[in-house]
Amino acid sequence: MDLPADPLVSRATAWTRRLVPVLLAALATLAYGMLGTQQFRNLVARSWDLGIFTQLVRAYGELRAPIVPIKGDDVNLLGDHFHPLLAVLAPVWWVWPSGEALLWAQALLFGLSAIPLTRLAIDRLGPGLGSLAGGAYVFSFGMQSAASVQFHEIALAVPLLALSLTALLRGKVRVAVLWAAPLVLVKEDLGLTVALLGGLIALQHRDRRREGIALAAWGALWFVLSTFVILPLLNTGGQYDYTDNLGSPLEVFWPPVKWITVLMLLLMAGVIGGRSPLIWLMVPTLAWRFTGTVEFYWDWYWHYNAVLMPIALAAMLDALGDRRTGRATSWWRADAPRPVRRIRVTAVAATAAVTLVLGPAMPVLDVLRPSRWEPTWRxxxxxxxxxxxxxxxxxxxxxxxxxxxxxxxxxxxxxxxxxxxxxxxxxxxxxxxxxxxxxxxxxxxxxxxxxxxxxxxxxxxxxxxxxxx
Structure with a gap:
């Protein structure tokens, strides 16, 4: 159920709640979009993925099957990864047929994800801490690294997760389920995340157990169907291409770079977010990454962490509780006391520090460097x-x-x-x-x-x- 309105909220707080989330969204969209433009015009190509997805969206824009000759003359990209929801980007191609348009679309999706989470943070923590938490989220290392390595399908998952987890923490379980359901159409492994979210809802919300079980079944069904049926069926080799990238489960804790990534994610959750059941939603993504044999799966610097950023902030807000009720959370331990202000300040500071400590390594700063805007000689x-x-x-x-x-x-x-x-x-x-x-x-x-x-x-x-x- 919705939390009661706080009659003591000042007019200034109300304006902060309205304006700051939108301003952060606009600022992030502008920053990430300009970073994309800067890279595109300076011929920065992190991989072949931007070309692949540009060809995919062109096919959807021309109302064709997503055949992507970059991968092979007859390759249907839905046999590579299961991301049919990318078809919603077809209008982007109609308006602006360019790979640069995809970079701006991703920037917009990242920016929009900050609105529900920042508004929730302000409601729960107050205007100061809430605004800082929202800023730390939208300019987090996961978002910046994803923007830097250019477009990927996970751009659609970020706002869906943000909207779903925000609704869940506001007690709107059905709304949370509806926002989470399309995640299975963004990438095959997200079916496991959806299934786990459904399981958590079923365990923690007895009055919504049916919705939780249904969501868990939905996620599990699509994970099995997409990974073991649809992808091999549409794949030119009749297989799931990434099975060979998985190593032994015994290697999941090594090398140490994996621990560094986990530490950064825990700091992004303010450390205290580790107390929230929502933190378990990171496990499916980390499991396939850490059992993978591809080294850049393990690091903090790629697009794989972007989907974990909404989870980290939601887990922290869940554990820190609501200033309007004085309780720790609204959905799993209603009797738990709310952490004292010192802990709340420390947690929010940790989310900001984990990105700030990286300093010049953060790619979004390139937007502020005049030399980066000078046309390349090529x-x-x-x-x-x-x-x-x-x-x-x-x-x-x-x-x-x-x-x-x-x-x-x-x-x-x-x-x-x-x-x-x-x-x-x-x-x-x-x-x-x-x-x-x-x-x-x-x-x-x-x-x-x-x-x-x-x-x-x-x-x-x-x-x-x-x-x-």
Missing amino acids: AEPAAAALAAVPDGAVLAVDITLMAQAVPDHDVQWIHGPNERVPDCVLGDRYAFSWADAPPQDLELWAEQEWGVDYRTQFEDGGFTVVCRA
């Missing part, structure tokens, strides 16, 4: 290289200009399993995907790779374009 050659490729051509390209090439070309991965012979090949000798060993003659390399004749159409700034004779 901007003009990059534009000229893209212009040298005829519109609609089948183009094999490496990492650097992959996302930029998608709107006007049928893009393939230059090193990928391509069955079609590309019309043109665009290579960047400075791209990290060449592993510091780019071909000295891209024309000769392409002829050897595909067995047809190519002629050089453009060469400048490290970029070379060759097209079929």
Whole structure:
């Protein structure tokens, strides 16, 4: 049930509650969007993911199946990860057909997630601590690192989790269930998170046990269905591609970088958030990451921690309780006394400190550095290289200009399993995907790779374009 309104709340507090969450959302959207623009225009490519998702959203925008030739000529990306909810981004392509648009869409989703959580924090902690907690959340290390490595499907999960957990802490269990349900369509592993949330609701809310059991069954069903049925069915290899990335459960606690990540997450939850049952919602995500053999699964610096940020803040707010009731929480131990102010201040300070201590390593600060806005010397050659490729051509390209090439070309991965012979090949000798060993003659390399004749159409700034004779 809803908590009663506090008659002692001042007008200033009421205005803070209205304005601060919106201001934080706008500031975060602007900061992360500008970071995306800065990277896009300076040819910063963290991986091939932005190109992949740009091609995916283009397919949805053109009302086609999500075939992504970057992964392979006949690859349906729903056979790679299960994220059909990304189809809601099709209108973004209609308005702004560019990979840069996806970066702004993600920035907006991150920013919007701050509104319900910050408003809840202000209600529970007061205007000062609540605003600080909201700011620490939206500029947390998980959000910044996700924005820095560019677009991923988890962008949709962040606001859904924020809305669901906020509703749960306000006692609106049915609303929490409805916001959590679509998470199973964002990524296959989130079905386990949804199932666990349903289990917690069933255990802690006897009057809502039916809804909790239904949500748990929904999450478990979609995890099994997506991982073991849908993904193998749509996968060109007839399998779930990431099974081989899982190692032994005995390695889950090693190497030490995993402990550092856990410590950072615990600090993000104000440490006291470890008392809340909500902290267990981190376990499914951490389990597959820490049993994985891919090293960047373990670290704090990638997009995987973004989905854990709403959980961390919600767990802290749950454990710190509500200033209007004087109790620790509203949903699992109504008889617990609320922690004293010193503990509340320390907890909120910890959430801010875990990001601030990283200092210059935080990517969002690049937005404030004038030197980062200076056009790279390769901007003009990059534009000229893209212009040298005829519109609609089948183009094999490496990492650097992959996302930029998608709107006007049928893009393939230059090193990928391509069955079609590309019309043109665009290579960047400075791209990290060449592993510091780019071909000295891209024309000769392409002829050897595909067995047809190519002629050089453009060469400048490290970029070379060759097209079929």
